[in-house]
Every structure is written in structure tokens, then in C-alpha cells.
Amino acid sequence: MEILYKDRELTKKMGAASREPICKRYERKFVWNEVFKEYKRLEETVIRKGIYLRFFKPILDFILALFFLVVTSPILTITAIILFIFNEGKIFFVQERPGKDGKIFKLYKFKTMNDKKDSSGKLLPDSKRLTVIGKILRKTSIDELPQLLNVIKGEMSLIGPRPLLVNYLPFYTEREKLRHKVRPGITGYAQINGRNNLEWDKRLEYDVMYALNCSFKLDLKILFKSIIKVIKKDDIVVALDPKINIPLNIYRRMNDRN
Numbered sequence: 001m002e003i004l005y006k007d008r009e010l011t012k013k014m015g016a017a018s019r020e021p022i023c024k025r026y027e028r029k030f031v032w033n034e035v036f037k038e039y040k041r042l043e044e045t046v047i048r049k050g051i052y053l054r055f056f057k058p059i060l061d062f063i064l065a066l067f068f069l070v071v072t073s074p075i076l077t078i079t080a081i082i083l084f085i086f087n088e089g090k091i092f093f094v095q096e097r098p099g100k101d102g103k104i105f106k107l108y109k110f111k112t113m114n115d116k117k118d119s120s121g122k123l124l125p126d127s128k129r130l131t132v133i134g135k136i137l138r139k140t141s142i143d144e145l146p147q148l149l150n151v152i153k154g155e156m157s158l159i160g161p162r163p164l165l166v167n168y169l170p171f172y173t174e175r176e177k178l179r180h181k182v183r184p185g186i187t188g189y190a191q192i193n194g195r196n197n198l199e200w201d202k203r204l205e206y207d208v209m210y211a212l213n214c215s216f217k218l219d220l221k222i223l224f225k226s227i228i229k230v231i232k233k234d235d236i237v238v239a240l241d242p243k244i245n246i247p248l249n250i251y252r253r254m255n256d257r258n
Contacts, residue, residue, distance in 0.1 A: 016121045018176075052216055053182065061158050065151035072145055077141055079110055086133055087111055092146060097163035100183045105155040107163055108146035112137050141230050142178050159219045160185025161207035168248045172204070179207035180212055187226040190220075 070075075083091045093111040096104050112134025116124050123129065130138075139141040150156040156163065163184035172179075190198060190206035198206070210218070228234075246254070 036083055037042070049214060053214060055155065056216070057214075057219070058154065061151050062154075064158055065148045069144075069148045069152070072148075075142060079137065079145075082133060083111060087114065087131065090115075096166055097184070098166055098169060098180060099155050099163060100180060102169065102180050104166060105150065105153075105163075107156075108149055110137050110143040110146060112143050139233060144186055151186065157183040157185045159188060159222050161188050161210060162191065164248070171249050171252045175208055176204045177209050179204065180211075182211045187222060189222060192222055192225040192229060196245055200246075200248055 022163050045069075090111050093109045093113075094106050095109075097107045101103045112131060113126060113129040114131055116129055118124055134143070147156060151158055160183050161179040188207065189210040190203045193206055194203070
């Protein structure tokens with residue numbers, strides 16, 4: 001350092017030698033070329049994603065949902081008859097849920113709980129209303145099959161963030177609202193990574209990650225892993241534990257207090 005301090009000429013030469021490769025590497029023309037390449041790459045990615053989401057995905061959803069509906073029709077028919085006999089004629093559970101862009105639609109599931117109430121007229125906890133048949137339907141995921149009708153109607157997709165409750169809408173962060181930029185699905189990225197065993201923040205982050213990175217390759221991966229999980233009965237929660245599976249609105253209020 002002392003030599004450099006004393007020898008100004010040597011300092012200038014070393015400085016020039018150091019700057020030269022940097023200037024060549026980051027000259028204006030080179031930088032703009034790199035920026036243009038990255039822009040084109042992002043543009044192509046957005047175009048590919050847009051084409052898949054707008055055209056190919058809805059067509060694939062319709063064809064596959066119709067196929068699965070036909071293939072599983074014997075199971076659907078038998079389940080409907082059993083529920084009609086043992087569930088006081090009530091076959092389906094129908095509930096409003098937010099879909100793409102927050103548009104409300106009616107979601108269909110096989111009814112797995114009865115409508116028993118306490119002395120004050122309030123419904124009993126879910127764990128006490130879950131029927132024996134309902135437990136079997138949940139373990140095998142058969143209760144979700146009626147949602148194939150939602151897919152055929154264009155309200156849902158086979159793959160996408162699960163449609164949650166309408167009263168959760170005010171409790172999403174701005175980032176989490178991105179989950180509604182795609183159609184909700186029967187199964188999704190969060191479902192193959194822990195399902196209801198995940199904390200809310202992690203589960204919703206998986207939904208956002210899917211919405212931002214949706215692709216044919218990712219959908220195939222989720223579909224394949226979902227089938228494996230159903231066969232192995234992994235991460236399937238039959239009866240939600242109220243101590244673990246806290247509703248989102250309560251979860252957010254608790255965190256706000258902290």
C-alpha cells in the first residue's frame with residue numbers, strides 16, 4: 001500500500017488495468033443486449049403461461065373432468081344412494097365459495113356431516129356431526145368427486161388453489177389475493193405439500209406460488225402426486241382438530257394481537 005501511495009503512475013496503470021475488463025463487460029451496448037434478452041425471455045414466459053391458462057387448461061379441464069365423471073359414475077351413483085338412505089335424503093353439501101377474481105359460485109361435495117344441533121339451536125361441532133359414512137368418504141376423497149361438475153361448468157379447475165370460505169376474503173394480504181387470479185382447483189400445490197396440516201401463512205403462500213408459476217408441467221406434477229397421496233391416504237384429515245385447524249379469520253386476529 002505504501003508503494004502505491006508513493007508511486008502515482010503505478011496506481012494509475014493498475015486502476016486503468018482494473019477498469020478495462022469491467023468497462024468492456026458492462027459497456028452500454030452489452031448491458032442493453034442483456035436487458036433485451038431477459039425481457040424477451042420474460043415476455044415468452046408470460047405468453048406461454050397466458051396461452052396455457054386461457055386456452056389449453058380450460059379445454060383439458062373439461063375433457064378430463066368429463067372423463068373422470070364417466071369413469072367414476074358407478075361410485076357416484078352408489079354413494080348418492082347410500083347417502084339418500086342413511087342421511088335423511090340429503091346427498092350433497094352445497095356452499096358458496098369465491099372463484100377466479102373472487103367471483104362467487106356454488107361448490108358441490110357429498111354431504112359427510114349431519115345437521116344435529118344443541119339445545120340452543122346451534123350446530124354441534126364438526127367432529128360430533130361427522131357420520132360413519134362421511135369418514136369413509138373423506139378418507140377416500142370420494143366426497144370431493146361432485147366438484148367435477150364445477151370443473152365442467154367452468155367454475156373450477158382440476159388443479160388450482162382450493163376454494164376457501166367467502167368470509168375469509170377480507171383477511172387475505174395483497175399478495176395472498178393473487179391466489180384468485182386463477183380458477184380454484186379440486187387439488188393444488190398446497191395439497192401435495194401438507195394439505196390441512198400446514199399453517200395458514202404457508203398454505204396460502206403455496207397458492208400464490210402456483211398462481212404465479214402455473215404451467216402444464218406443474219399441473220402434471222401436482223396431479224400425479226395427488227393421485228399417489230389419495231392411494232396412500234397421506235395428509236388426509238378426516239376430522240379437523242380445532243386446536244390446529246383454526247379458521248383464517250380467527251388466526252389473523254390472533255396474530256394481530258401478537
